[in-house]
Amino acid sequence: xxxxxxxxxxxxxxxxxxxxxxxxxxxxxxxxxxxxxxxxxxxxxxxxxxxxxxxxxxxxxxxxxxxxxxxxxxxxxxxxxxxxxxxxxxxxxxxxxxxxxxxxxxxxxx
Numbered sequence: 001x002x003x004x005x006x007x008x009x010x011x012x013x014x015x016x017x018x019x020x021x022x023x024x025x026x027x028x029x030x031x032x033x034x035x036x037x038x039x040x041x042x043x044x045x046x047x048x049x050x051x052x053x054x055x056x057x058x059x060x061x062x063x064x065x066x067x068x069x070x071x072x073x074x075x076x077x078x079x080x081x082x083x084x085x086x087x088x089x090x091x092x093x094x095x096x097x098x099x100x101x102x103x104x105x106x107x108x109x110x
Contacts, residue, residue, distance in 0.1 A: 002048075002052060003049055003052040003053065003056075006045045006046070006048040006049035006052060007045075007046075007049050009041075009045040010042050010043075010045035010046040010049060011042075012042075013038035013039065013041040013042040013045075014038070014042050016034070016038045017035050017038050017039065020034055020035055020038075
């Protein structure tokens with residue numbers, strides 16, 4: 001229902017612009033600003049109608065990337081390869097890299 005109301009309320013301001021053009025008042029400042037206001041109103045209602053259609057999924061054909069991705073099937077192959085083990089160097093002891101500390105630190109006398 002909201003979609004129908006938005007479309008009707010988007011068309012009514014366009015009819016107002018057509019009336020302004022038909023009467024010849026579009027060349028006045030009042031006619032110019034009336035046309036700009038009516039175009040803004042029409043744009044707001046048509047934007048709302050667009051959002052309604054998009055939320056309902058009626059505009060899915062406009063999204064070419066998702067439609068193309070959904071249309072093309074993905075082919076996957078499971079290929080396993082055997083890797084040869086590589087020679088590694090023997091691991092160094094864990095405490096070899098740490099500096100040695102004095103077990104009993106000496107206190108300096110001042």
